[in-house]
Amino acid sequence: MSTATGTTTPVSLSVRDVHLAFGVNRVLRGASLDVGRGGTACVIGPSGSGKSTLLRTINRLIEPDRGDVLLDGRSVLGDDPDALRQRVGMVFQQFNLFPHMTVLRNITLALRRLKRLGEDEAAQVARAELERVGLAGRADARPAHLSGGQQQRVAIARALALQPQVMLFDEATSALDPELVKGVLGIMAELAAGGMTMVVVTHEMGFAREVADTVAFMDGGVVLEAGEPAAIFERPEHPRLRRFLSQVL
Amino acid sequence: MDPLSTLWETFFDWDSMRAALPEMLTVGLPNTLILAISAALLGSLLGMLLAVAGISRTRWLRWPARVYTDVFRGLPAAATILLIGVGLAPLGMQVWGPNPYPLGILALSLIAAAYIGEIFRAGIQSVEAAQLEGARALGFSWGEAMRLVIIPQGVRRVLPAWVNQLIALIKDSSLVYFLGLVASQRELFRIGQDHAATTGNESALLLAGLCYLTLTVPLTHAVNWIDRRLRQGRPATAAEDDDALALAGQNALPGDAAARAGTRRDER
Numbered sequence: 001m002s003t004a005t006g007t008t009t010p011v012s013l014s015v016r017d018v019h020l021a022f023g024v025n026r027v028l029r030g031a032s033l034d035v036g037r038g039g040t041a042c043v044i045g046p047s048g049s050g051k052s053t054l055l056r057t058i059n060r061l062i063e064p065d066r067g068d069v070l071l072d073g074r075s076v077l078g079d080d081p082d083a084l085r086q087r088v089g090m091v092f093q094q095f096n097l098f099p100h101m102t103v104l105r106n107i108t109l110a111l112r113r114l115k116r117l118g119e120d121e122a123a124q125v126a127r128a129e130l131e132r133v134g135l136a137g138r139a140d141a142r143p144a145h146l147s148g149g150q151q152q153r154v155a156i157a158r159a160l161a162l163q164p165q166v167m168l169f170d171e172a173t174s175a176l177d178p179e180l181v182k183g184v185l186g187i188m189a190e191l192a193a194g195g196m197t198m199v200v201v202t203h204e205m206g207f208a209r210e211v212a213d214t215v216a217f218m219d220g221g222v223v224l225e226a227g228e229p230a231a232i233f234e235r236p237e238h239p240r241l242r243r244f245l246s247q248v249l
Numbered sequence: 250m251d252p253l254s255t256l257w258e259t260f261f262d263w264d265s266m267r268a269a270l271p272e273m274l275t276v277g278l279p280n281t282l283i284l285a286i287s288a289a290l291l292g293s294l295l296g297m298l299l300a301v302a303g304i305s306r307t308r309w310l311r312w313p314a315r316v317y318t319d320v321f322r323g324l325p326a327a328a329t330i331l332l333i334g335v336g337l338a339p340l341g342m343q344v345w346g347p348n349p350y351p352l353g354i355l356a357l358s359l360i361a362a363a364y365i366g367e368i369f370r371a372g373i374q375s376v377e378a379a380q381l382e383g384a385r386a387l388g389f390s391w392g393e394a395m396r397l398v399i400i401p402q403g404v405r406r407v408l409p410a411w412v413n414q415l416i417a418l419i420k421d422s423s424l425v426y427f428l429g430l431v432a433s434q435r436e437l438f439r440i441g442q443d444h445a446a447t448t449g450n451e452s453a454l455l456l457a458g459l460c461y462l463t464l465t466v467p468l469t470h471a472v473n474w475i476d477r478r479l480r481q482g483r484p485a486t487a488a489e490d491d492d493a494l495a496l497a498g499q500n501a502l503p504g505d506a507a508a509r510a511g512t513r514r515d516e517r
Binding site: 059061082083085086089090092094095096097098099100109110113114158159162 | 379380382383384385386387388389390393397398401402405
């Protein structure tokens with residue numbers, strides 16, 4: 001287990017030919033994705049295309065039936081999943097903050113229980129992360145008393161406090177009022193610029209175009225086309241990607 | 250004699266009440282509290298085990314919990330107390346001597362556990378799956394996520410139903426009189442009944458009833474208070490840019506027993 005005070009070095013991430021079926025419903029049919037060290041991949045595509053499921057196979061909230069997930073070229077499928085999830089942070093559409101705890105305790109819980117930090121040290125790390133997301137003053141608030149945007153920023157701080165090597169964002173701004181989206185996207189862009197390896201499932205095409213190193217288009221459980229944002233948005237090849245872009249842009 | 254004054258003397262004979270009062274307070278009340286509180290603690294502990302077993306993915310935990318709950322919820326409390334208190338008495342005799350309390354408490358706990366288990370299970374199951382996913386994503390094991398995140402939220406939602414069960418337990422504790430109590434072991438009901446038998450009027454029993462009410466009525470109000478607090482949340486100023494839909498998603502309290510706890514949807 002790494003210590004919370006250690007610095008994280010960027011890792012590369014590779015998803016190889018991942019298959020997954022829930023009964024007869026084949027959600028992933030050989031999806032692959034590559035993200036370089038410190039790179040940001042945005043995954044776009046229609047709903048039901050398997051984007052969120054693909055994301056969950058990376059931190060093994062869902063175990064793939066077939067295929068592999070590699071960090072720095074090494075498969076994580078043999079690792080202890082709980083230890084893996086401390087290295088791979090995740091942010092959800094509905095924030096998934098713990099409503100019965102204060103903002104501070106939402107962040108310190110894993111630091112204390114999993115990283116075994118003392119109370120003061122954990123609080124110090126948590127406050128530093130809250131500062132980073134611009135919520136230093138709300139440490140003692142309950143999640144329900146924060147706006148959606150603030151809640152999502154707490155969720156990001158909570159994930160970052162564990163010093164993950166990879167961050168996964170599952171439609172992190174989809175549940176937010178339009179005026180709150182910008183602040184959260186800003187933090188994500190900062191994080192990407194800081195060299196965090198990230199996979200971002202998003203409907204924010206502007207964000208994908210400006211922040212992503214790679215944009216991957218998913219449909220029907222596979223990544224149909226992936227490449228630099230300029231290529232994907234300006235010179236889409238696959239007809240389904242073209243149709244998708246004509247509908248969302 | 251005037252029937253009205255007969256009635257009055259039957260229930261409100263002050264001398265009988267005064268005679269029963271000291272024993273009621275020094276013997277009956279402590280004994281009732283010992284029975285009810287011990288059974289509440291043990292019953293809640295067993296209830297939590299039953300709740301967790303009841304939602305387990307392992308069939309061998311799930312169905313024994315199911316059968317247990319069906320049996321102990323389905324039997325009359327008096328029958329359970331007699332079956333255990335008398336049926337296991339020879340065994341109890343060897344362990345703690347001729348004291349009916351341990352078996353009485355055991356029987357009360359086993360009954361309470363069946364109800365409390367269902368209350369806790371409903372509460373735990375009302376917590377959104379997203380909470381478990383959020384905790385798992387941080388690196389908590391299933392057990393840690395349940396213990397630290399899911400169960401505390403689930404139990405909170407069903408506190409009113411749980412307190413109702415404590416009220417039932419205080420009342421049911423009177424049934425241990427079936428097991429034969431020596432003078433110092435008598436609880437409120439038995440003392441009231443004994444005095445009623447010797448005086449020939451029901452005043453002492455009425456006094457016992459009043460003692461029960463002084464315990465149960467405040468608890469009833471505690472239920473209402475918790476209920477209101479759960480419904481309305483803590484006094485708070487919601488952030489001005491609140492995202493109502495997302496908040497409702499986090500705080501909605503679905504579920505059957507949780508319905509007793511009120512739903513925060515109401516405020517939307």
